[in-house]
Amino acid sequence: MNDTEGGDFIRDIIRADLDAGTTQSVVTRFPPEPNGYLHIGHAKSICLNFGVADEFGGVCHLRFDDTNPAKEDIEYIDSIQEDVRWLGFDWGDHLHFASDYFEQLFDWACHLIESGKAYVDDLSADEIRAYRGTLTEPGKNSPHRERSPEENLELFRKMRNGDFPDGARVLRAKIDMSSGNINLRDPILYRILHVAHPRTGDSWNIYPNYDFAHGQSDAIEGVTHSLCTLEFADHRPLYDWLLDNLPAPCHPRQYEFARLNLTYTMLSKRRLMQLVQDGHVNGWNDPRMPTISGLRRRGIPAAAIRDFAQRIGLTKSDSTVEYALLEHCARELLNKTALRRMAVLQPLKVVIENYPEGESEMLDAVNNPEDETAGSRQVPFSRELYIERDDFMEDPPKKFFRLGPGREVRLRYAYFVTCREAIKDDSGNIVELRCTYDPETRGGNSPPDGRKVKATLHWVSAAHAQSAEVRLYDHLFTSENPGAGDNIADDINADSLEILRDCQLEPALADAPMGETLQYERLGYFCPDSDSTPDNLVFNRTVGLRDVWAKIQKQAAK
Numbered sequence: 001m002n003d004t005e006g007g008d009f010i011r012d013i014i015r016a017d018l019d020a021g022t023t024q025s026v027v028t029r030f031p032p033e034p035n036g037y038l039h040i041g042h043a044k045s046i047c048l049n050f051g052v053a054d055e056f057g058g059v060c061h062l063r064f065d066d067t068n069p070a071k072e073d074i075e076y077i078d079s080i081q082e083d084v085r086w087l088g089f090d091w092g093d094h095l096h097f098a099s100d101y102f103e104q105l106f107d108w109a110c111h112l113i114e115s116g117k118a119y120v121d122d123l124s125a126d127e128i129r130a131y132r133g134t135l136t137e138p139g140k141n142s143p144h145r146e147r148s149p150e151e152n153l154e155l156f157r158k159m160r161n162g163d164f165p166d167g168a169r170v171l172r173a174k175i176d177m178s179s180g181n182i183n184l185r186d187p188i189l190y191r192i193l194h195v196a197h198p199r200t201g202d203s204w205n206i207y208p209n210y211d212f213a214h215g216q217s218d219a220i221e222g223v224t225h226s227l228c229t230l231e232f233a234d235h236r237p238l239y240d241w242l243l244d245n246l247p248a249p250c251h252p253r254q255y256e257f258a259r260l261n262l263t264y265t266m267l268s269k270r271r272l273m274q275l276v277q278d279g280h281v282n283g284w285n286d287p288r289m290p291t292i293s294g295l296r297r298r299g300i301p302a303a304a305i306r307d308f309a310q311r312i313g314l315t316k317s318d319s320t321v322e323y324a325l326l327e328h329c330a331r332e333l334l335n336k337t338a339l340r341r342m343a344v345l346q347p348l349k350v351v352i353e354n355y356p357e358g359e360s361e362m363l364d365a366v367n368n369p370e371d372e373t374a375g376s377r378q379v380p381f382s383r384e385l386y387i388e389r390d391d392f393m394e395d396p397p398k399k400f401f402r403l404g405p406g407r408e409v410r411l412r413y414a415y416f417v418t419c420r421e422a423i424k425d426d427s428g429n430i431v432e433l434r435c436t437y438d439p440e441t442r443g444g445n446s447p448p449d450g451r452k453v454k455a456t457l458h459w460v461s462a463a464h465a466q467s468a469e470v471r472l473y474d475h476l477f478t479s480e481n482p483g484a485g486d487n488i489a490d491d492i493n494a495d496s497l498e499i500l501r502d503c504q505l506e507p508a509l510a511d512a513p514m515g516e517t518l519q520y521e522r523l524g525y526f527c528p529d530s531d532s533t534p535d536n537l538v539f540n541r542t543v544g545l546r547d548v549w550a551k552i553q554k555q556a557a558k
Contacts, residue, residue: 008314010048010255014056014225026058027224029096030084031214033065034076034198036269037284037291038083040305040326041260047309048257049227050089061221062091066099067213069197077198079284083292087302094221098213099199101220105208106160108216108246109171109189113152117245118189119145120155121172128170131177132185138178139185145174159192162205166192171206175241183238187211215239219248226252229259230318260312261320264475265290266482280492281476287529287540288476288496298473299517299527299542301337304330323475327543334517334525334542339367339374341512342412342458343505343520343539345470347386349432349462352417355383360463363443365413379506381414384462386504391457392433394422401454403433410456412521416441458521465504468537471529472498503539510537517542 007015017023028049032038038046053060062084066072084091098105112118121144123131133139147155156171158164171190179185189212196202218226226239233256243251260267266275267290275281275289284291287298295305308329312321342365360382367374387403396404403409408418415437423432441447444456474496476482482491512518517527524544532538 009316010225010227010257010314011052011055013255014052017224018056023224025224026053026056027061027222028053028058028227029061029063029218029221029223031063031065031217032080033068033071033269034073034080035068035071036076036273037079037293039267039269039272039290039292040262040265040295040308041267041290042083043087043292043305044260044309044312045227045229046084046087046089047306048314050084050091052225052227058224059094060089060091061094061096061223063096063217063221064098065210065213065217066097066197066199067207067210068193069195069207070193072198074198079293083296086296087292087305096217096221097199098208098217099197101213101217102200102204102208104220105213105216106206108248109156109208109212110153111246112173112189113156113171114149115245116149117174118152118171119147119174120152120159120169121145121186122169125167128188132182133177135182139182141177142172142186145186156190159190159206160204162194164192166194168192173238173242175238181234181237183211183235184241187238211235211238212242215243215252215254216246216248218252219243219246219250222250223252226254228254228256230256230316231259232256256316257314258316258318261318262290262326263320263323263480264477264482265323266477266488268483271483271488274488275476278489280489285530287471287473296515297530298540299525300326300330301333301517304333307333320481328547331525331543331545331547334519336370337368338517338519338525340365340369340519340521341506341509342379342460343468343470343503343509343523343526344386344388344458344460344465345500345503345520345523346389347502347504348389348392348430350385350387350417350459351432351434352383352385352437353420353434354436357383359383360461363413377508379413379508380461380464382461382463385411385459386462386465387411387433387457387459391455392419392422392430394430402457403455408451408453410441410444410453411437411459412456413444414442414459415439415444416447416453458523460504460506462504464507466507466510466537468503468505468509468539470500470503470526470539470541472500472541474498505537505539509539510534512539519545 030049050060121142170188172186175184177185190206193207236254239254285293285297308326360380362378364376365379392403403419417435417437419435421434422430425431476496477491478493479491512528514528517525520526525542526539529538529540
């Protein structure tokens with residue numbers, strides 16, 4: 001068993017159950033619905049369920065809650081498994097589906113009917129809502145509530161056989177229409193749905209609701225701790241009522257924790273699907289999406305997401321986490337692990353007039369100053385280079401220390417260079433800089449006379465550069481709390497994506513493997529995009545170098 005000294009209220013509960021002997025071996029589960037892609041909120045639950053199982057020497061099941069075939073798809077099942085694996089977790093032999101238990105669930109529904117604790121109701125959906133009452137007024141019994149068990153059983157079997165159309169009848173639990181908890185006012189257990197299921201095909205014409213499938217699936221699998229978010233707290237009495245009234249092999253316990261709320265982010269699967277369908281993003285894995293696949297495509301490492309989940313912790317009350325913390329976790333990890341490369345996103349040509357024409361040389365460049373074992377690489381240097389357009393000003397202000405007419409700067413790993421002339425086109429735009437270099441400063445070292453410079457610039461050799469498209473991403477929404485209004489389009493950030501073409505990259509970036517995030521020196525962290533090909537390199541910006549979270553923390557400390 002791994003060290004479990006760290007704690008939160010969930011881990012405290014598990015530890016107490018193990019110490020008391022009420023739990024012999026921990027079994028948890030992650031139960032996604034396969035009706036969309038997972039997002040960062042699901043990552044919190046994945047890290048919790050798989051994490052505590054590992055910490056306490058137990059197992060975590062991956063179980064798909066596939067009880068609504070009208071909205072489910074094999075694509076989502078495959079993507080969810082890929083996401084969980086990518087985050088670093090493994091369910092082993094414990095891949096399950098609620099549909100695996102459809103026959104058992106049907107038998108247990110019949111048991112409730114035979115016990116007089118469930119009945120078939122003919123009321124329409126609107127009538128059921130009207131009969132249910134409100135938070136301040138009790139509901140009233142359905143006129144079909146007192147059907148005999150025999151009649152209910154016959155009707156329920158006909159529902160299964162497909163004798164009735166969609167919506168004609170439902171199976172309801174018979175609990176208490178005056179309960180203060182609306183979830184106990186004769187909740188629906190089964191509904192008629194003539195839709196083919198991704199796994200069971202046309203075998204079923206009725207499907208269990210979430211509340212009937214969830215707790216019973218937990219019991220079938222021997223789950224000990226059923227961990228879910230706070231919106232299910234009011235469902236816990238129904239979870240317990242069903243298990244108490246069924247011959248289930250065990251009675252798992254449900255515990256709730258606060259869901260993740262993240263600034264500038266929408267974590268509603270229904271709203272995320274709307275963004276995809278309305279064309280506000282380019283699919284579920286758009287790097288602006290908070291989906292796990294979107295974060296992966298953006299270059300956020302799985303380890304950074306796990307670190308983020310650990311830092312935000314578990315509470316019993318809702319709160320909102322700054323998106324900057326997620327970026328901070330990524331930046332902190334990448335600073336230690338990412339290889340350094342040089343890239344010029346907005347190129348300005350530089351000609352070193354006193355460098356021999358037609359010649360080039362290879363210079364040593366550090367791969368990662370935070371990791372000596374990362375070694376070094378060779379970068380080519382030649383007479384013609386590219387630097388960032390922003391690194392030159394014709395009439396620089398007082399605190400601008402980069403290149404200007406008559407100024408000397410260091411080119412990283414290379415030489416000291418001095419600007420002699422700026423060449424302009426007919427419109428007055430600067431198109432080229434004419435410079436000289438000091439051969440005695442090879443490697444970027446200070447010259448023998450000890451003179452200093454105040455700026456070091458990155459660059460790439462024009463003759464060896466790789467042209468690429470670079471995509472700069474910002475928040476998808478302008479509001480910290482998007483979707484508060486009726487129209488989510490009102491909060492869309494029109495500048496959430498900027499595409500830069502004809503960027504110039506050092507040659508090593510042409511071989512950057514998919515899935516690896518690298519640091520462009522002085523610019524930020526970037527990764528190859530899935531659209532990238534050898535003939536058309538495409539990179540995404542993961543995060544910039546500026547740590548917004550550190551600034552937030554510093555201000556909070558003050």
